[in-house]
Amino acid sequence: MNEQPLELLPELLLLGGAVSGLVLGLFLPRRRQWIVRTVAAGTLVAVLAASMVAAGRLAGPVFDGAYAVDVPLNVARIVVCAATLLVLALPGRDVIGHPRETEFYTLLLLAALGTIVLAGAADLLLLVAAYLLASIPLYGLAGFAKDAAGTEAALKYYLMGAFLGVTLLVGVTLLYGAGGGTGYVQLAEALPGAPRVAVAVGGLAVLAGLAFKLGAVPAHFWVPDVTEGANTPVAAFVTTVPKVGAVLAAYRLLAGPLLGAPGDWPLLVAILAAASMTLGNLAAFFQDSVRRLLAYSTVSQVGYLLMAVAVAGRTELALPSLSLYVAAYAVTNVGAFAVVAAVRAGPRVADWQGVARGQPALAVALVVCLLGLVGTPPTGVFVGKLTVFTTAAEGGLGWLVVVAAVNTVASLFYYLRWIGPMFRAAPGQAERPAELTARFAALGAAVLSVALGVAAGPLLDAVLGTS
Amino acid sequence: MLSIVVFLPLVAALVLLGWPRPPGRAATWAWITASVADLVLVVAVWLTYDGGPGVTEGFGFEERQPWIPGVGSSYHVGVDGLSLPLVALTAVLFLACAVHGLGEDRNRRTYAALFLFLQTVCTGLFVSLDLILFFVFFDLSIVGMYFVIAGWGHGQAARAALKFFLYTFLGSLALLLGFIGLYVGSDPHTFDMVELARSAPLDDRPVFGGLVLLAIFVGLAVKTPTFPFHTWLPPAHTEAPAAGSAILAGVLLKMGTFGFVRIAMPILPEVWQTWAWLIVVVGVVSVLWGALVALAQTSFKRLVAYTSVNHMGYVVLALGAAGMLGGDAVARSVAVTGAVTQMVSHGLLTGALFLLTGAMWDRRRTYEMSEYGGVAGTAPRFAALLALAAFGSLGLPGFSGFIAEFQIFAGSLGPAPVATVLAVLGILVTAGLFLWALQRILLGPRSDTGFPDLRGHETAAIAPLMGLAIVVGLLPAWLLGVIEPAARTVVDLLAP
Numbered sequence: 001m002n003e004q005p006l007e008l009l010p011e012l013l014l015l016g017g018a019v020s021g022l023v024l025g026l027f028l029p030r031r032r033q034w035i036v037r038t039v040a041a042g043t044l045v046a047v048l049a050a051s052m053v054a055a056g057r058l059a060g061p062v063f064d065g066a067y068a069v070d071v072p073l074n075v076a077r078i079v080v081c082a083a084t085l086l087v088l089a090l091p092g093r094d095v096i097g098h099p100r101e102t103e104f105y106t107l108l109l110l111a112a113l114g115t116i117v118l119a120g121a122a123d124l125l126l127l128v129a130a131y132l133l134a135s136i137p138l139y140g141l142a143g144f145a146k147d148a149a150g151t152e153a154a155l156k157y158y159l160m161g162a163f164l165g166v167t168l169l170v171g172v173t174l175l176y177g178a179g180g181g182t183g184y185v186q187l188a189e190a191l192p193g194a195p196r197v198a199v200a201v202g203g204l205a206v207l208a209g210l211a212f213k214l215g216a217v218p219a220h221f222w223v224p225d226v227t228e229g230a231n232t233p234v235a236a237f238v239t240t241v242p243k244v245g246a247v248l249a250a251y252r253l254l255a256g257p258l259l260g261a262p263g264d265w266p267l268l269v270a271i272l273a274a275a276s277m278t279l280g281n282l283a284a285f286f287q288d289s290v291r292r293l294l295a296y297s298t299v300s301q302v303g304y305l306l307m308a309v310a311v312a313g314r315t316e317l318a319l320p321s322l323s324l325y326v327a328a329y330a331v332t333n334v335g336a337f338a339v340v341a342a343v344r345a346g347p348r349v350a351d352w353q354g355v356a357r358g359q360p361a362l363a364v365a366l367v368v369c370l371l372g373l374v375g376t377p378p379t380g381v382f383v384g385k386l387t388v389f390t391t392a393a394e395g396g397l398g399w400l401v402v403v404a405a406v407n408t409v410a411s412l413f414y415y416l417r418w419i420g421p422m423f424r425a426a427p428g429q430a431e432r433p434a435e436l437t438a439r440f441a442a443l444g445a446a447v448l449s450v451a452l453g454v455a456a457g458p459l460l461d462a463v464l465g466t467s
Numbered sequence: 468m469l470s471i472v473v474f475l476p477l478v479a480a481l482v483l484l485g486w487p488r489p490p491g492r493a494a495t496w497a498w499i500t501a502s503v504a505d506l507v508l509v510v511a512v513w514l515t516y517d518g519g520p521g522v523t524e525g526f527g528f529e530e531r532q533p534w535i536p537g538v539g540s541s542y543h544v545g546v547d548g549l550s551l552p553l554v555a556l557t558a559v560l561f562l563a564c565a566v567h568g569l570g571e572d573r574n575r576r577t578y579a580a581l582f583l584f585l586q587t588v589c590t591g592l593f594v595s596l597d598l599i600l601f602f603v604f605f606d607l608s609i610v611g612m613y614f615v616i617a618g619w620g621h622g623q624a625a626r627a628a629l630k631f632f633l634y635t636f637l638g639s640l641a642l643l644l645g646f647i648g649l650y651v652g653s654d655p656h657t658f659d660m661v662e663l664a665r666s667a668p669l670d671d672r673p674v675f676g677g678l679v680l681l682a683i684f685v686g687l688a689v690k691t692p693t694f695p696f697h698t699w700l701p702p703a704h705t706e707a708p709a710a711g712s713a714i715l716a717g718v719l720l721k722m723g724t725f726g727f728v729r730i731a732m733p734i735l736p737e738v739w740q741t742w743a744w745l746i747v748v749v750g751v752v753s754v755l756w757g758a759l760v761a762l763a764q765t766s767f768k769r770l771v772a773y774t775s776v777n778h779m780g781y782v783v784l785a786l787g788a789a790g791m792l793g794g795d796a797v798a799r800s801v802a803v804t805g806a807v808t809q810m811v812s813h814g815l816l817t818g819a820l821f822l823l824t825g826a827m828w829d830r831r832r833t834y835e836m837s838e839y840g841g842v843a844g845t846a847p848r849f850a851a852l853l854a855l856a857a858f859g860s861l862g863l864p865g866f867s868g869f870i871a872e873f874q875i876f877a878g879s880l881g882p883a884p885v886a887t888v889l890a891v892l893g894i895l896v897t898a899g900l901f902l903w904a905l906q907r908i909l910l911g912p913r914s915d916t917g918f919p920d921l922r923g924h925e926t927a928a929i930a931p932l933m934g935l936a937i938v939v940g941l942l943p944a945w946l947l948g949v950i951e952p953a954a955r956t957v958v959d960l961l962a963p
Binding site: 317376383389390405408420424456460 | 533534535536537538540599602603606607610614617618625629632633636637640641643644647648650651656
């Protein structure tokens with residue numbers, strides 16, 4: 001037994017922060033719940049610091065190999081915490097001063113914890129537990145406002161999650177039966193000789209569960225409804241953070257147990273990737289609602305992320321490119337939602353007319369984030385996309401790279417449909433007050449998104465060097 | 468040194484944006500100052516450049532810093548005889564636009580900052596020796612130009628800008644695919660142009676190499692633009708502001724043709740040879756198509772836009788011919804030299820022409836030639852410059868265009884005789900259409916509304932461009948001497 005609780009310091013800190021925030025909230029008057037927000041932010045900063053320290057000496061598998069303290073996990077820790085910190089800056093008047101404000105922050109922290117564990121799980125049973133921990137708080141958050149749209153979002157989210165959660169369990173059962181264990185190390189040894197059908201169905205079912213967390217086609221139906229129905233911070237969170245954990249979990253599966261298993265798993269993931277990016281883009285094309293537009297754009301982004309997963313374990317660049325892309329995507333996507341939260345323009349694309357005049361800095365931040373999502377240099381997503389395309393081409397998926405390139409051009413169209421009106425003068429434009437903290441988050445995310453691109457070299461090296 | 472040349476305008480742009488409320492034309496004057504400083508630096512680079520052979524052997528003012536070592540990409544810049552003339556052209560043309568910008572009164576600060584940003588991007592593209600760096604600048608030029616057209620254009624500017632962005636972005640992604648193909652095909656994997664040109668990794672893989680060349684060719688051809696990828700160009704030019712058109716035609720189009728000489732030819736020599744005949748065909752079709760469609764235009768700005776397709780067609784023809792077997796190395800190197808000279812010449816002349824169309828728009832709000840007539844009577848300076856630019860553009864001896872086109876035809880005649888003869892017909896058509904246009908605008912009965920002559924800043928922007936075109940036309944040696952060694956290196960790589 002190699003039980004080293006200290007290696008789990010970031011996770012334990014996060015748990016401690018969530019619980020103490022909840023307890024603190026019980027005793028605080030409604031107007032002073034901002035203290036819980038501060039505690040949550042402090043927790044996240046502490047976790048970030050602990051993860052940075054841990055980056056130098058990663059312990060590898062702990063707790064009998066059930067949990068892997070390695071590069072993917074550390075990437076998840078850092079990215080999840082940074083993204084959650086940005087999300088914490090977004091709540092506006094619909095959350096601040098709300099009777100359940102404390103619960104809002106607690107649930108966010110718990111979902112972040114679940115996501116991190118999802119990325120670190122090296123055992124199918126732990127994967128199931130992490131799936132639940134990463135999902136259930138978000139069902140609650142989706143319906144936070146208790147209005148019609150939120151309730152519908154929560155219900156849809158919950159039903160989809162419950163259904164695919166059960167599918168995940170079925171898959172775990174099958175793989176357990178086929179491989180005689182649930183640890184990834186043992187599965188990697190046993191699956192190559194296991195019955196073909198059991199492995200195929202089991203692996204597919206497990207991936208289906210992860211596809212729900214990813215919001216990938218064909219498990220993407222909840223994404224637009226939750227993004228539109230929930231409030232902005234929740235929308236930013238659910239379209240960003242769970243993907244980080246799920247995509248790294250998928251990477252771990254593909255690079256470990258499924259690497260030598262019967263069945264063409266890279267092809268399967270590649271098809272999912274192509275479907276996600278294509279359907280996401282097509283659906284986003286003529287969306288009038290900015291949130292639905294962003295929702296479908298996140299579906300298409302999952303497609304690009306999955307490209308690196310498809311070649312997991314087959315090229316040297318797969319993990320670094322995935323890490324960089326997921327980090328850049330998280331920052332950029334939260335940045336776009338932060339602008340939505342800060343500007344408080346109407347829900348339609350047309351309502352954004354003239355925003356550039358009233359809020360020039362935020363308009364520029366949105367341009368940086370949206371063009372960043374397209375993959376315009378020198379943003380982080382550009383380098384992410386470049387390396388992901390390269391690694392996919394190296395892994396022999398040239399056709400997927402072509403599909404992705406065509407999709408990238410297509411995606412430009414709907415982002416420009418949003419950017420265009422902002423710079424057109426609106427008649428009788430009143431000065432719009434911006435949400436202050438969200439404004440800082442938006443500007444910070446835009447700067448960070450560019451910085452990730454410019455400093456991509458050292459970051460990639462850091463991932464390459466330690467893996 | 469080179470990095471300062473590249474990033475000085477960007478720094479100036481950031482300073483401008485940080486200046487809360489610059490009074491009156493202060494922002495434009497700051498822009499002019501920055502552009503003058505950059506031009507001075509470029510002249511210094513030109514004077515101290517010692518004429519290395521380029522591509523494989525070494526570059527002037529080379530700098531290399533690791534950027535993304537994980538994928539073998541670095542910040543690698545340097546100049547040789549192919550890029551230095553274009554760097555100088557960029558500096559000159561942007562200065563002309565800065566001076567011309569004195570007449571722009573919509574949101575001067577952002578306008579100046581955007582052009583300074585574009586200047587960094589264009590200069591950076593011409594000096595980059597790394598595929599990813601090249602791509603970064605290539606893409607950013609599209610973004611910058613999109614905002615110039617959408618923000619300061621007229622008519623259906625938003626629509627034209629969107630078309631421009633989507634179309635050229637498609638091209639840039641095709642280019643990216645090609646670059647990734649080069650990376651995957653090289654061993655060790657690298658994005659460095661010099662290393663790739665030394666090893667020419669895809670020479671013995673004709674099918675894969677052909678696909679990579681196809682991707683790169685399409686990417687660059689959209690930007691150039693050659694037939695059949697040119698349809699974004701006329702609306703973009705028509706709706707863009709005059710200075711935007713001048714930069715778009717004068718500098719941005721060169722990115723495409725420059726990419727052929729810098730990337731496609733040295734790195735994929737054998738594949739280029741295999742497909743040279745097709746490239747020649749594309750070039751000739753562009754020449755004739757551009758000329759004939761220009762002939763049919765009633766709008767003067769659209770006419771100039773289509774002649775760009777024609778002029779860039781000569782460049783593509785020459786570069787294709789340089790890859791044809793047959794014809795000796797000297798002739799083919801003359802073709803490449805002519806192609807680079809044509810890029811410079813077209814930049815100067817078309818830049819001047821587009822700035823002149825700006826004067827037309829400012830005075831009458833139309834480009835329709837039927838609305839004009841007898842302008843020479845009231846606006847002698849405008850008429851003189853327009854006539855000079857038109858004559859230069861149709862390739863009259865004494866102007867830079869003649870030097871360029873003469874070399875192109877002389878170099879291409881041996882390897883591709885039929886194509887060259889056909890392309891010469893293009894000259895006839897352009898000569899006809901320019902003379903006809905001059906006749907319609909400058910001569911004939913005077914129309915009712917007046918046409919005031921060029922103002923000081925307009926003359927100051929346009930006249931130096933024409934002056935340079937004449938200097939190159941009369942005394943070309945200083946320019947050709949820089950280009951020739953590098954052109955010879957490229958030709959040697961193609962067929963040693």
